[in-house]
Amino acid sequence: MVPMIRAASLRGFVALVDGLGGDAEALLARFGVASSALESDEGLIPITANDLVLDSAAAELDCPDLGLRLAEAQDLSILGPLAVAIEASSTVAEALRLASRYMFVHSPALSVGVGADPYGSPGVVALTYRKDPRESPYSPQATELGLGLFQRVALALVGTPSGLRSVEIPHQPLSPVERYTAFFGVDVRFGRPEGALRVERRVLDERFATADETIRELAAAHLADTYADPGRAVSTQVKRALAGTLGTAPPALSGVARLLAVHPRTLQRRLAAEGTTFEAVLDEARREAAHRYITTTALPLGQVAALVGFSEQSTLSHAVHRWYGTSPRALRRAPFGDGGPGRSGLSR
Structure with missing residues (x-):
């Protein structure tokens, strides 16, 4: 699941941007955030979109x-x-x-x-x-x-x-x-x-x-x-372990189990108790990492494929089409396309 942040994080953003002569609603829309999402503090928006909106507004409004x-x-x-x-x-x-x-x-x-x-x-x-x-x-x-x-x-x-x-x-x-x-x-x-x-x-x-x-x-x-702490869920721990090793070592249940100090079968049982599997968590970790690299950096797609643990760029293309119904290049163009802010600088 894409990490979210409460809409309250952008409280005052619309007034500030409009006061600087910008178009807050258009800016939010460009990054996939509906202005109506900010009407309630309790709303949730993707934290990456939240941050890209801030960096883009600062650059475009010379603020x-x-x-x-x-x-x-x-x-x-x-x-x-x-x-x-x-x-x-x-x-x-x-x-x-x-x-x-x-x-x-x-x-x-x-x-x-x-x-x-x-x-x-x-x-x-x-x-x-x-x-x-x-x-x-x-x-x-x-x-x-x-x-x-x-x-x-x-x-x-x-x-x-x-x-x-x-x-x-x-x-x-x-x-x-x-x-x-x-x-x-x-x-x-x-x-x-x-x-x-x-x-x-x-x-x-x-x-x-x-x-x-x-x-x-x-x-x-x-x-x-x-509120349930997502950090305590076994699936979250597995995803974080995978996120730290994608592209550096072949993702394997045995390796993640060793990192979490449990037996592989125990890890499988705990994931099953949360209604998921190792393969599903790995797919989600790859999906989130691929989305982040594609939409917030200018890295070549072949390099993105390697960073998320795929041996071929074509494998990345097939996966992106399965996840988002589009190609990696089309995903890069929207909603963070059109030469969005800090293509290379935001990949830190």
Whole structure:
């Protein structure tokens, strides 16, 4: 299944684009997103289309800080039911644990967490923001939107910028560096291994004025009862294992079982209990990878075939026709065709 994200992620996009003189509805349509899908925060849209819309709008409207502008128009509420649990948390650490556990409700391709400081500074930790590259290509504008919103939410809940040391951004600056420092209020470093906010460890113990244990417990129970974590499904684990090895080794049940530390027959039984098979999961992993390479990069189709584990380009052509009822070249032209944004740059 193509990774999705809640439509709330584009809250404010239409007004921003139209205000810049663009045609938001036409832009969304070009990437297969109906404008009506944004009428409800609870709607779901493909995360790759979501991100391509952002990168394309920024390039075409000559608005390199589009992601940061959109972050200024959003708040914690875009996370829907997860926002209630976060706001009612007692401390930053507790809120981050909940966000890490339930971020899949917003999008299974995104994650936040707490890690070691990349520079090894004592008393400093990294609040990380990541998108799984196996699920969707890297997007500069979506990354800036995510980090910008991450910082704004933290400030809204804690009430002070004290403790923020620097902001780490994986790509090179899209706007003048002064724009970033004005937005974040601290040093911003580019070309870093992952997106993160570096903060003093004491910040994790900061208490929220909005803390309410009863509401937090109710909200967490609602999340646990209502939403199933796709990451815990055996089929998802198998697909991720396959995504990491496609094109480098022949996909085999025995190899994936070894990676997951189970017997092949046990893995087959667990997949059957979820109503699927190894062959079906492999086909889905290939379909998603092929779609991503074809629609977001300019890689030769022969290379795409190899990357998804096919020995011949003709095998890829037959598979694409079975999956989408069209040829790889036609798929490349629509909906992300017409020289879409960042053909090579978004394949990271």
